[in-house]
Amino acid sequence: MESRSSTAREETPGLRWRGGKWRYAILWVFLSLVYHSNLRPIASGDSLPAALIPVSILLDHSVALDRFGPYLRDHVWYAKFVTRQVGGRWYSFYPIGGPVLATPLYLPVAYVPWVRRQDPGTLVAVARITEKFVAVALAATVALLLLALLRRMLPEREAWLLALVFALGTGNWSTASQALWQHTYGQVAILGCLYAIDRWEEGAANVRWEWIAGFCAGCALTIRPSNIALLVALGVVLGLRRTRPGTWIRVLAPVMVAGALTGAGNLAVFGRVSGGYQHVLSGHFIEGLAGILFSPARGLLVYTPVVIFALAALSRRARVAAGRHGRVIVAAGIFSICQIGVVAFWPTWWGGYCWGPRLLTDILAPLMILVAAGLPALPGSGWRRALAVVAVYGLLIQAIGVYCYPEGRWDRLPVSVDSHPGRLWDWRDNPITRTVRGGIAREPYAVVEAAAGGGWTAAAKKLRELRIQPY
Numbered sequence: 413m414e415s416r417s418s419t420a421r422e423e424t425p426g427l428r429w430r431g432g433k434w435r436y437a438i439l440w441v442f443l444s445l446v447y448h449s450n451l452r453p454i455a456s457g458d459s460l461p462a463a464l465i466p467v468s469i470l471l472d473h474s475v476a477l478d479r480f481g482p483y484l485r486d487h488v489w490y491a492k493f494v495t496r497q498v499g500g501r502w503y504s505f506y507p508i509g510g511p512v513l514a515t516p517l518y519l520p521v522a523y524v525p526w527v528r529r530q531d532p533g534t535l536v537a538v539a540r541i542t543e544k545f546v547a548v549a550l551a552a553t554v555a556l557l558l559l560a561l562l563r564r565m566l567p568e569r570e571a572w573l574l575a576l577v578f579a580l581g582t583g584n585w586s587t588a589s590q591a592l593w594q595h596t597y598g599q600v601a602i603l604g605c606l607y608a609i610d611r612w613e614e615g616a617a618n619v620r621w622e623w624i625a626g627f628c629a630g631c632a633l634t635i636r637p638s639n640i641a642l643l644v645a646l647g648v649v650l651g652l653r654r655t656r657p658g659t660w661i662r663v664l665a666p667v668m669v670a671g672a673l674t675g676a677g678n679l680a681v682f683g684r685v686s687g688g689y690q691h692v693l694s695g696h697f698i699e700g701l702a703g704i705l706f707s708p709a710r711g712l713l714v715y716t717p718v719v720i721f722a723l724a725a726l727s728r729r730a731r732v733a734a735g736r737h738g739r740v741i742v743a744a745g746i747f748s749i750c751q752i753g754v755v756a757f758w759p760t761w762w763g764g765y766c767w768g769p770r771l772l773t774d775i776l777a778p779l780m781i782l783v784a785a786g787l788p789a790l791p792g793s794g795w796r797r798a799l800a801v802v803a804v805y806g807l808l809i810q811a812i813g814v815y816c817y818p819e820g821r822w823d824r825l826p827v828s829v830d831s832h833p834g835r836l837w838d839w840r841d842n843p844i845t846r847t848v849r850g851g852i853a854r855e856p857y858a859v860v861e862a863a864a865g866g867g868w869t870a871a872a873k874k875l876r877e878l879r880i881q882p883y
Contacts, residue, residue: 456766517549721783760833
């Protein structure tokens with residue numbers, strides 16, 4: 413296995429664009445089509461500001477949501493939970509790093525003359541539609557980045573199969589590709605940092621990859637505060653080798669700059685460095701840990717059981733086979749453990765209304781790196797067949813979330829899960845079985861059918877008939 417992995421590393425030193433560009437392009441298009449196939453975003457109030465900030469930047473040259481604030485206040489009941497008015501201006505309650513970085517992806521829509529003339533209500537609908545396209549583009553790109561890294565660690569066939577497992581058998585499909593959650597942006601930055609770590613000490617280009625690792629870690633921090641765990645992982649990796657001061661500076665300087673800018677912005681708007689987040693890590697750790705790993709409503713091992721094979725990376729045989737990929741494996745492991753700890757301590761570890769363990773979406777790609785590291789340690793074909801079985805099961809679970817959720821309305825019926833979190837442990841009435849009984853969400857297909865037959869006017873009429881609100 414050692415020699416086979418070494419051969420694979422020599423033959424596939426990374427993202428070789430010249431030789432594999434068409435395969436990467438085809439995979440990106442295929443995943444995009446699959447991610448769009450439910451014909452709707454699966455969004456929430458939390459992601460609404462993220463959908464609107466790029467529009468504000470391009471149309472009003474500001475991160476403030478002044479164009480939308482009054483409309484949201486009068487028409488959107490949850491606006492007070494996702495926006496804040498300061499000095500007569502409106503701001504997102506959540507970090508703005510991700511929407512700011514993704515703003516160029518809104519350019520094709522925001523600079524259409526027709527769009528610029530629309531009222532705020534129509535612009536909200538346009539932003540929500542664009543949100544799905546941007547989320548799909550980012551989720552498909554993450555899958556390609558993971559494939560590039562896996563090709564450095566595994567034989568070609570195994571790398572492609574494991575990348576597909578990530579793309580379609582994890583929350584990258586049911587969560588990241590469906591709306592602009594912080595996880596959707598964060599995955600790109602996190603995986604970019606891990607890829608750069610794996611490229612360290614590759615000749616004269618090493619300095620460049622050190623800067624890239626730091627830049628990506630800084631972006632991850634601005635996107636989601638809990639991604640400070642990536643800084644912990646970087647510190648551990650740097651501490652494992654004799655590192656010159658210049659390397660520490662190149663890696664950590666971008667993170668410090670990003671942290672300072674984020675803290676200053678939060679202080680100006682919210683009066684505190686932590687920004688809109690008012691919760692502290694005050695949850696019950698054991699209860700939260702059990703819930704995010706094993707509960708029928710949010711358990712990672714219930715919705716994505718393939719990640720259990722990440723434990724194989726701890727075996728001696730896997731460590732021997734890791735070779736020069738040890739740094740990225742350590743970084744992925746440290747980051748995953750820290751994130752699990754943070755979420756376990758979070759008072760609402762279940763993440764509100766969502767499908768599966770949404771709050772652990774950020775660690776899915778790092779866990780797949782660990783699965784890849786553990787593959788050489790699997791003792792026989794039986795274990796690999798077991799991995800294939802749970803991967804297919806994970807795909808089915810994600811498909812239920814994509815095509816059916818929120819049919820069955822488990823999150824809010826008979827009572828809200830946020831007010832009665834004990835429901836998270838109800839094995840007889842759980843989100844999977846309730847959502848399956850609810851069937852496929854057919855409303856988006858009815859709207860598209862109406863549009864095909866009667867244009868936008870018919871589609872708008874169908875939206876009103878179905879009582880679908882764009883916000």
